[in-house]
Amino acid sequence: MSARARLQGAFREAMASVAAPVSVVTSMTGGLPHGATVSAFASLSMDPPMVLVSLDRRSGLLAVIRESGSFGVNVLGATQSSLALAFARTGGTAKFDGVSWQVDSGLPRLPGAPGWVACDVARLVEGGDHVVVLGDVVVAETTAGEPLTYHGRAFGTHAILEAAS
Template identity: 75%
Template sequence: MRFLPADEGLQTTFREVMAGVATPVSVVTSMADGLPHGSTVSAFTSLSMDPPMVLVSLDRNSGLLALIRQAGRFGINILGATQSSVALAFAKKGGPGKFNGMRWNVDHGVPRLPGAPGWLACTVAEMVDGGDHVVVLGNVAVAETAAGEPLTYHGRAFGTHAVLDAVS
Protein backbone atom coordinates (compact mmCIF):
# COMPACT_ATOMS: atom_id res chain seq x y z
CA MET A 1 0.00 0.00 0.00
CA ARG A 2 1.36 3.40 -0.95
CA PHE A 3 0.53 6.58 0.93
CA LEU A 4 0.88 10.10 -0.39
CA PRO A 5 2.65 12.51 1.97
CA ALA A 6 0.35 15.08 3.57
CA ASP A 7 1.05 18.75 3.02
CA GLU A 8 2.64 20.58 5.94
CA GLY A 9 -0.50 22.59 6.76
CA LEU A 10 -2.63 19.46 7.00
CA GLN A 11 -0.03 17.74 9.20
CA THR A 12 0.05 20.73 11.56
CA THR A 13 -3.73 20.91 11.83
CA PHE A 14 -4.01 17.13 12.22
CA ARG A 15 -1.45 17.25 15.05
CA GLU A 16 -3.54 19.95 16.79
CA VAL A 17 -6.77 17.97 16.38
CA MET A 18 -5.14 14.83 17.82
CA ALA A 19 -3.73 16.81 20.78
CA GLY A 20 -7.37 17.45 21.70
CA VAL A 21 -8.14 13.73 21.96
CA ALA A 22 -7.60 12.24 25.42
CA THR A 23 -5.80 8.90 25.20
CA PRO A 24 -4.68 6.27 27.70
CA VAL A 25 -0.94 6.08 28.35
CA SER A 26 0.68 2.66 28.20
CA VAL A 27 4.12 1.12 28.06
CA VAL A 28 4.35 -1.64 25.46
CA THR A 29 7.06 -4.20 26.25
CA SER A 30 8.82 -7.19 24.74
CA MET A 31 11.89 -9.34 25.42
CA ALA A 32 14.92 -10.01 23.22
CA ASP A 33 17.95 -12.07 24.19
CA GLY A 34 16.83 -12.00 27.82
CA LEU A 35 16.70 -8.19 27.90
CA PRO A 36 13.54 -6.12 28.42
CA HIS A 37 12.52 -3.45 25.93
CA GLY A 38 9.64 -1.00 26.07
CA SER A 39 8.17 2.25 24.77
CA THR A 40 5.46 4.63 25.87
CA VAL A 41 2.47 4.71 23.53
CA SER A 42 -0.83 6.51 23.49
CA ALA A 43 -2.13 4.87 20.30
CA PHE A 44 -3.61 1.80 22.00
CA THR A 45 -7.21 0.59 22.22
CA SER A 46 -9.40 -2.47 22.51
CA LEU A 47 -10.41 -4.07 19.22
CA SER A 48 -12.60 -7.08 19.97
CA MET A 49 -14.27 -8.76 22.94
CA ASP A 50 -14.72 -12.15 21.25
CA PRO A 51 -11.95 -13.05 20.96
CA PRO A 52 -10.30 -10.48 23.26
CA MET A 53 -8.04 -8.37 21.03
CA VAL A 54 -6.25 -5.01 21.20
CA LEU A 55 -4.34 -2.86 18.78
CA VAL A 56 -1.29 -0.71 19.27
CA SER A 57 0.36 1.59 16.76
CA LEU A 58 4.18 1.73 16.61
CA ASP A 59 6.50 3.80 14.44
CA ARG A 60 7.68 1.60 11.60
CA ASN A 61 11.32 2.51 12.46
CA SER A 62 10.85 1.52 16.10
CA GLY A 63 13.31 -0.99 17.49
CA LEU A 64 10.48 -2.30 19.69
CA LEU A 65 8.39 -3.09 16.60
CA ALA A 66 11.24 -5.19 15.21
CA LEU A 67 11.50 -7.07 18.52
CA ILE A 68 7.75 -7.70 18.69
CA ARG A 69 7.81 -8.94 15.10
CA GLN A 70 10.62 -11.36 16.07
CA ALA A 71 9.20 -12.48 19.45
CA GLY A 72 5.54 -12.70 18.37
CA ARG A 73 4.39 -11.41 21.75
CA PHE A 74 4.15 -8.19 23.74
CA GLY A 75 2.88 -6.77 27.00
CA ILE A 76 0.79 -3.66 27.59
CA ASN A 77 1.22 -1.91 30.93
CA ILE A 78 -1.70 0.52 31.20
CA LEU A 79 -0.29 3.24 33.44
CA GLY A 80 -1.94 4.88 36.43
CA ALA A 81 -2.23 8.57 37.31
CA THR A 82 0.86 8.39 39.57
CA GLN A 83 3.10 6.92 36.84
CA SER A 84 3.85 9.93 34.61
CA SER A 85 7.58 9.57 35.42
CA VAL A 86 7.43 5.99 34.08
CA ALA A 87 5.74 7.25 30.90
CA LEU A 88 8.46 9.87 30.42
CA ALA A 89 11.27 7.36 31.03
CA PHE A 90 9.93 4.98 28.40
CA ALA A 91 9.23 7.78 25.90
CA LYS A 92 12.99 8.31 25.44
CA LYS A 93 15.24 6.43 23.04
CA GLY A 94 17.44 3.85 24.68
CA GLY A 95 16.50 0.18 24.28
CA PRO A 96 16.87 -1.98 27.40
CA GLY A 97 18.47 0.92 29.32
CA LYS A 98 14.99 2.33 29.89
CA PHE A 99 14.49 -0.35 32.53
CA ASN A 100 17.47 0.83 34.62
CA GLY A 101 16.18 1.78 38.07
CA MET A 102 12.68 0.44 37.28
CA ARG A 103 10.97 -2.40 39.10
CA TRP A 104 9.84 -5.04 36.63
CA ASN A 105 9.35 -8.76 36.24
CA VAL A 106 8.69 -11.22 33.44
CA ASP A 107 5.04 -12.24 33.20
CA HIS A 108 3.92 -14.61 30.43
CA GLY A 109 7.23 -14.06 28.63
CA VAL A 110 7.12 -10.23 28.52
CA PRO A 111 8.22 -7.44 30.88
CA ARG A 112 5.61 -6.23 33.36
CA LEU A 113 5.79 -3.00 35.37
CA PRO A 114 4.31 -3.42 38.87
CA GLY A 115 1.83 -0.78 39.95
CA ALA A 116 0.13 -0.35 36.59
CA PRO A 117 -3.65 -0.64 37.06
CA GLY A 118 -4.02 -2.60 33.82
CA TRP A 119 -1.94 -5.43 32.38
CA LEU A 120 -2.30 -7.39 29.14
CA ALA A 121 -0.05 -10.10 27.74
CA CYS A 122 -0.64 -10.57 24.02
CA THR A 123 0.43 -12.63 21.05
CA VAL A 124 0.70 -11.01 17.64
CA ALA A 125 -2.29 -11.79 15.44
CA GLU A 126 -1.39 -9.52 12.53
CA MET A 127 0.60 -6.42 11.59
CA VAL A 128 -0.97 -3.84 9.29
CA ASP A 129 0.88 -1.00 7.54
CA GLY A 130 -0.54 2.43 8.25
CA GLY A 131 1.52 5.32 6.86
CA ASP A 132 4.61 5.88 8.98
CA HIS A 133 3.34 3.42 11.61
CA VAL A 134 2.45 -0.26 11.83
CA VAL A 135 -0.71 -1.33 13.66
CA VAL A 136 -0.06 -4.45 15.71
CA LEU A 137 -3.18 -6.52 16.35
CA GLY A 138 -2.83 -8.62 19.47
CA ASN A 139 -4.71 -11.60 20.86
CA VAL A 140 -5.01 -11.08 24.61
CA ALA A 141 -3.69 -14.12 26.48
CA VAL A 142 -3.82 -12.58 29.98
CA ALA A 143 -5.71 -9.58 31.38
CA GLU A 144 -5.39 -8.25 34.93
CA THR A 145 -6.68 -5.11 36.59
CA ALA A 146 -6.01 -3.30 39.86
CA ALA A 147 -7.42 -0.23 41.56
CA GLY A 148 -6.15 3.13 40.40
CA GLU A 149 -6.99 6.13 38.27
CA PRO A 150 -5.71 5.99 34.67
CA LEU A 151 -2.93 8.14 33.30
CA THR A 152 -4.17 10.01 30.24
CA TYR A 153 -2.57 12.32 27.71
CA HIS A 154 -4.48 15.36 26.45
CA GLY A 155 -3.36 18.75 25.16
CA ARG A 156 0.28 17.58 25.31
CA ALA A 157 0.03 17.05 29.07
CA PHE A 158 -0.53 14.12 31.43
CA GLY A 159 -3.70 14.00 33.50
CA THR A 160 -6.41 11.59 34.55
CA HIS A 161 -10.11 11.01 34.06
CA ALA A 162 -12.75 12.94 36.00
CA VAL A 163 -16.35 11.74 36.25
CA LEU A 164 -18.97 14.34 35.29
CA ASP A 165 -22.15 14.88 37.26
CA ALA A 166 -25.03 12.85 35.83
CA VAL A 167 -27.40 14.79 33.61
CA SER A 168 -31.09 14.05 34.13
Protein backbone atom coordinates (compact mmCIF):
# COMPACT_ATOMS: atom_id res chain seq x y z
CA MET A 1 0.00 0.00 0.00
CA SER A 2 1.37 3.41 -0.95
CA ALA A 3 2.03 6.17 1.56
CA ARG A 4 -0.74 8.20 -0.11
CA ALA A 5 -3.25 5.36 0.28
CA ARG A 6 -2.25 4.91 3.94
CA LEU A 7 -2.73 8.63 4.58
CA GLN A 8 -6.13 8.63 2.84
CA GLY A 9 -7.24 5.65 4.96
CA ALA A 10 -6.04 7.28 8.18
CA PHE A 11 -7.72 10.55 7.19
CA ARG A 12 -11.00 8.73 6.41
CA GLU A 13 -10.89 7.11 9.89
CA ALA A 14 -10.09 10.43 11.59
CA MET A 15 -13.02 12.14 9.84
CA ALA A 16 -15.36 9.29 10.85
CA SER A 17 -14.64 10.26 14.45
CA VAL A 18 -16.02 13.78 13.90
CA ALA A 19 -19.75 14.22 14.53
CA ALA A 20 -21.34 16.17 11.70
CA PRO A 21 -24.82 17.54 11.02
CA VAL A 22 -26.74 15.76 8.26
CA SER A 23 -28.35 18.00 5.67
CA VAL A 24 -30.00 17.67 2.29
CA VAL A 25 -28.82 20.41 -0.04
CA THR A 26 -31.35 21.24 -2.76
CA SER A 27 -31.69 23.37 -5.86
CA MET A 28 -34.03 23.77 -8.85
CA THR A 29 -33.46 23.87 -12.57
CA GLY A 30 -36.06 23.74 -15.30
CA GLY A 31 -38.78 23.48 -12.64
CA LEU A 32 -37.31 20.18 -11.39
CA PRO A 33 -35.97 19.57 -7.87
CA HIS A 34 -32.47 18.25 -7.24
CA GLY A 35 -30.86 17.29 -3.95
CA ALA A 36 -28.08 15.43 -2.19
CA THR A 37 -27.22 14.46 1.37
CA VAL A 38 -24.17 16.24 2.77
CA SER A 39 -22.38 16.22 6.09
CA ALA A 40 -19.94 18.98 5.10
CA PHE A 41 -22.14 21.96 5.99
CA ALA A 42 -21.24 24.80 8.35
CA SER A 43 -21.94 28.36 9.34
CA LEU A 44 -19.31 30.65 7.82
CA SER A 45 -20.18 34.24 8.79
CA MET A 46 -22.71 36.14 10.88
CA ASP A 47 -22.15 39.52 9.19
CA PRO A 48 -23.19 38.98 6.50
CA PRO A 49 -24.93 35.67 7.22
CA MET A 50 -23.16 32.98 5.17
CA VAL A 51 -22.87 29.19 5.10
CA LEU A 52 -20.74 26.71 3.23
CA VAL A 53 -21.40 23.27 1.80
CA SER A 54 -18.93 20.94 0.14
CA LEU A 55 -19.93 18.91 -2.92
CA ASP A 56 -18.03 16.37 -4.98
CA ARG A 57 -16.88 18.09 -8.17
CA ARG A 58 -18.62 15.32 -10.20
CA SER A 59 -21.94 15.93 -8.42
CA GLY A 60 -24.96 16.53 -10.60
CA LEU A 61 -26.26 18.83 -7.87
CA LEU A 62 -23.16 21.01 -8.15
CA ALA A 63 -23.88 21.49 -11.86
CA VAL A 64 -27.47 22.51 -11.00
CA ILE A 65 -26.27 24.97 -8.34
CA ARG A 66 -23.78 26.49 -10.80
CA GLU A 67 -26.64 26.98 -13.28
CA SER A 68 -29.31 28.23 -10.85
CA GLY A 69 -27.10 30.36 -8.62
CA SER A 70 -28.99 29.32 -5.48
CA PHE A 71 -29.35 26.43 -3.06
CA GLY A 72 -31.23 25.40 0.06
CA VAL A 73 -30.01 23.51 3.10
CA ASN A 74 -32.51 21.26 4.89
CA VAL A 75 -30.87 20.47 8.25
CA LEU A 76 -32.39 17.08 9.06
CA GLY A 77 -33.88 15.96 12.35
CA ALA A 78 -33.24 12.76 14.31
CA THR A 79 -36.31 11.06 12.79
CA GLN A 80 -35.26 11.75 9.18
CA SER A 81 -32.47 9.22 8.57
CA SER A 82 -34.55 7.63 5.78
CA LEU A 83 -34.47 10.97 3.93
CA ALA A 84 -30.71 11.17 4.42
CA LEU A 85 -30.32 7.70 2.88
CA ALA A 86 -32.70 8.47 0.00
CA PHE A 87 -30.78 11.59 -0.97
CA ALA A 88 -27.38 9.93 -0.52
CA ARG A 89 -27.93 7.66 -3.52
CA THR A 90 -27.50 8.64 -7.14
CA GLY A 91 -30.61 9.27 -9.16
CA GLY A 92 -31.09 12.94 -10.01
CA THR A 93 -34.70 14.07 -9.68
CA ALA A 94 -35.82 10.47 -8.87
CA LYS A 95 -34.60 11.11 -5.31
CA PHE A 96 -37.77 13.17 -4.84
CA ASP A 97 -40.09 10.29 -5.85
CA GLY A 98 -42.43 9.64 -2.93
CA VAL A 99 -40.87 12.45 -0.87
CA SER A 100 -42.98 15.32 0.41
CA TRP A 101 -41.49 18.70 -0.51
CA GLN A 102 -42.52 22.26 -1.20
CA VAL A 103 -41.02 25.29 -2.90
CA ASP A 104 -39.67 27.91 -0.50
CA SER A 105 -37.70 30.88 -1.81
CA GLY A 106 -37.64 29.14 -5.20
CA LEU A 107 -35.94 26.06 -3.73
CA PRO A 108 -37.05 22.54 -2.71
CA ARG A 109 -37.73 22.40 1.04
CA LEU A 110 -38.34 19.20 2.98
CA PRO A 111 -41.12 19.60 5.57
CA GLY A 112 -40.20 18.53 9.08
CA ALA A 113 -36.53 19.43 8.84
CA PRO A 114 -35.66 21.42 12.00
CA GLY A 115 -33.49 23.85 10.05
CA TRP A 116 -33.89 25.60 6.70
CA VAL A 117 -31.51 28.01 5.03
CA ALA A 118 -31.97 29.42 1.52
CA CYS A 119 -28.91 30.93 -0.14
CA ASP A 120 -27.63 32.72 -3.20
CA VAL A 121 -24.25 31.44 -4.36
CA ALA A 122 -21.54 33.91 -3.33
CA ARG A 123 -18.55 31.96 -4.62
CA LEU A 124 -17.33 28.50 -5.58
CA VAL A 125 -13.95 27.45 -4.20
CA GLU A 126 -12.01 24.49 -5.60
CA GLY A 127 -10.74 22.11 -2.92
CA GLY A 128 -9.22 18.79 -4.00
CA ASP A 129 -11.95 16.47 -5.29
CA HIS A 130 -14.69 18.77 -3.94
CA VAL A 131 -15.97 22.29 -4.50
CA VAL A 132 -16.89 24.44 -1.51
CA VAL A 133 -20.03 26.44 -2.22
CA LEU A 134 -20.19 29.68 -0.23
CA GLY A 135 -23.73 30.96 0.17
CA ASP A 136 -25.23 34.31 1.15
CA VAL A 137 -28.19 33.46 3.39
CA VAL A 138 -31.47 35.01 2.25
CA VAL A 139 -33.84 33.03 4.54
CA ALA A 140 -33.18 31.13 7.78
CA GLU A 141 -35.84 29.30 9.80
CA THR A 142 -35.87 26.72 12.57
CA THR A 143 -38.45 24.49 14.22
CA ALA A 144 -38.21 22.30 17.30
CA GLY A 145 -36.51 18.97 16.87
CA GLU A 146 -33.42 16.97 17.75
CA PRO A 147 -30.69 17.08 15.07
CA LEU A 148 -29.63 14.15 12.93
CA THR A 149 -25.88 13.64 13.17
CA TYR A 150 -23.39 11.32 11.50
CA HIS A 151 -20.56 9.86 13.56
CA GLY A 152 -18.58 6.64 13.26
CA ARG A 153 -20.37 5.87 9.97
CA ALA A 154 -23.74 5.78 11.74
CA PHE A 155 -26.67 8.15 12.21
CA GLY A 156 -27.47 9.40 15.68
CA THR A 157 -28.41 12.56 17.50
CA HIS A 158 -26.96 14.98 20.00
CA ALA A 159 -27.36 14.28 23.70
CA ILE A 160 -27.16 17.17 26.14
CA LEU A 161 -24.87 16.49 29.08
CA GLU A 162 -26.10 17.35 32.53
CA ALA A 163 -24.53 20.49 33.92
CA ALA A 164 -22.04 19.96 36.73
CA SER A 165 -23.40 20.97 40.14
